[in-house]
Amino acid sequence: MKVKGNRANKVNVITLGCSKNLVDSEVLMGQLRGNGYDVTHESTKDESGIVIINTCGFIDNAKQESIDTILQYADAKEAGKVDKVYVTGCLSQRYKDQLEVEIPQVDAYFGTLELPQLLKTLNADYKHELVGERLLTTPKHYAYFKIAEGCNRPCSFCAIPLMRGKHVDKPMEDLVTEATKLANMGTKELILIAQDLTYYGLDKYGERKLAELVRRLSDVNGIDWIRLQYAYPSQFPMEVLDVMQERENVCKYLDMPLQHISDNMLKTMRRGISKRRTVELVDQIRQRMPDIALRTTLIAGHPGETQQDFEELYQFVEATKFERLGIFTYSHEENTHAFSLEDNVPAEVKQERADAIMELQQSISMDLNEQKVGNTYKVLFDRKESGYWVGRTQYDSPEVDNEVLVPATSQYVRLGDFADVKITEASDFDLYGEVVSK
Numbered sequence: 001m002k003v004k005g006n007r008a009n010k011v012n013v014i015t016l017g018c019s020k021n022l023v024d025s026e027v028l029m030g031q032l033r034g035n036g037y038d039v040t041h042e043s044t045k046d047e048s049g050i051v052i053i054n055t056c057g058f059i060d061n062a063k064q065e066s067i068d069t070i071l072q073y074a075d076a077k078e079a080g081k082v083d084k085v086y087v088t089g090c091l092s093q094r095y096k097d098q099l100e101v102e103i104p105q106v107d108a109y110f111g112t113l114e115l116p117q118l119l120k121t122l123n124a125d126y127k128h129e130l131v132g133e134r135l136l137t138t139p140k141h142y143a144y145f146k147i148a149e150g151c152n153r154p155c156s157f158c159a160i161p162l163m164r165g166k167h168v169d170k171p172m173e174d175l176v177t178e179a180t181k182l183a184n185m186g187t188k189e190l191i192l193i194a195q196d197l198t199y200y201g202l203d204k205y206g207e208r209k210l211a212e213l214v215r216r217l218s219d220v221n222g223i224d225w226i227r228l229q230y231a232y233p234s235q236f237p238m239e240v241l242d243v244m245q246e247r248e249n250v251c252k253y254l255d256m257p258l259q260h261i262s263d264n265m266l267k268t269m270r271r272g273i274s275k276r277r278t279v280e281l282v283d284q285i286r287q288r289m290p291d292i293a294l295r296t297t298l299i300a301g302h303p304g305e306t307q308q309d310f311e312e313l314y315q316f317v318e319a320t321k322f323e324r325l326g327i328f329t330y331s332h333e334e335n336t337h338a339f340s341l342e343d344n345v346p347a348e349v350k351q352e353r354a355d356a357i358m359e360l361q362q363s364i365s366m367d368l369n370e371q372k373v374g375n376t377y378k379v380l381f382d383r384k385e386s387g388y389w390v391g392r393t394q395y396d397s398p399e400v401d402n403e404v405l406v407p408a409t410s411q412y413v414r415l416g417d418f419a420d421v422k423i424t425e426a427s428d429f430d431l432y433g434e435v436v437s438k
Helices: 019-034 060-078 090-102 115-121 160-164 172-184 210-218 239-246 263-268 275-288 307-320 347-370
Strands: 010-015 038-041 050-055 084-089 142-146 189-193 225-228 250-255 293-300 324-329 376-385 388-392 403-407 418-426 430-437
Touching: 010 019, 019 038, 019 050, 019 084, 019 115, 019 142, 019 189, 050 060, 050 090, 060 084, 060 090, 084 090, 084 115, 090 160, 142 172, 172 210, 189 210, 210 225, 210 239, 239 250, 239 275, 263 275, 263 307, 275 293, 275 307, 293 307, 293 347, 307 347, 324 347, 347 418, 376 403, 376 430, 403 418
Parallel strands: 010 038, 010 050, 050 084, 142 189, 189 225, 225 250, 250 293, 293 324, 403 430
Antiparallel strands: 376 388, 376 418, 388 403, 418 430
16 A cells, blocks of 8 residues: 555546546546545646646547646656656557657556556556546545446448547446446446447347336436437437436437438448438437437538538528537548548638527527426536536536526525426526526
């Protein structure tokens, strides 16, 4: 066991990128703590002897942020502020050889699935009895909950299979154990994540098992909300909607990144679904679950996207009125299928198209929010900020979706608790209200 207070025993973990990376960091931190290390997450104090940077390597901006962060801590090491710098995650998986040459001050680089090797370098053991144990970096009342690794989809634009490998299910029993441990720690909301939730089961059980997994997790005592993020549209398992209807604690929320709608783009993107089938799927989901909140993500400016393709996308968004929507400009990623295509949409056109979609979504969100005024919703409160208690309904995921604001001057709520809130006012992406009961 290491001695507390010794700088060599202190580890600062820095997480960049998506919620899946965050879960990896939380598992790493749980293992380090189990090995006697004093662990912090993204500490701004120069008191840790060891820094571990969990990188993102998905798109240009994220790669640049990862490189800048590595350089920052490489400089800190040279200045004697830290003793050791280790790099893990997607950027390290993808560009390890180049990074070792270009930033040699880093003590070692590790890939996305090399947690045991990283621990061994720190003279720590990978403890199997700690499976499901994590040091949460989120408020304790919600946790991102990763049900699988990797991805088998062939999407043209995506480098994730290069960095994360093939789809591998986590065993259902392990997931139920992890959910139970989280519930015992005070977690009330599980946000299910994977590169592709809807593929769950095909790897380990030979059939799609997402619906069964959600049922099993909804039986865990203390879990009040289960939320589904990253569902792939092709061959979507409709029985998941039955579980949503049956179970009070399964949020009527589905995040399904569609990426585009024109057949030309769907084919070029290798999405395995047509415009007609996509429109039918959205209609079927809404018919089965009229009060569902659908979130989607789109890409503007993929190679070959014409003005006509974009107008088709714009009209689809206008007609479909997604409750939640995000859009990215296309990033030309080496070793992906799309990298062999000419990146022929100018950067400013990509941005103009993305801005046009977001402006449209802003007005759609405003209209939908105004319809909520006067209604009462169950709200989970996450934080206090700028004189407001800030929370979310079951229709909203943390950090990416709408929020509910209750004035802190006149009302009191406990963070991490639910309360019924009557909506009194709406803006583009936020609702304002007053607590009517707790």
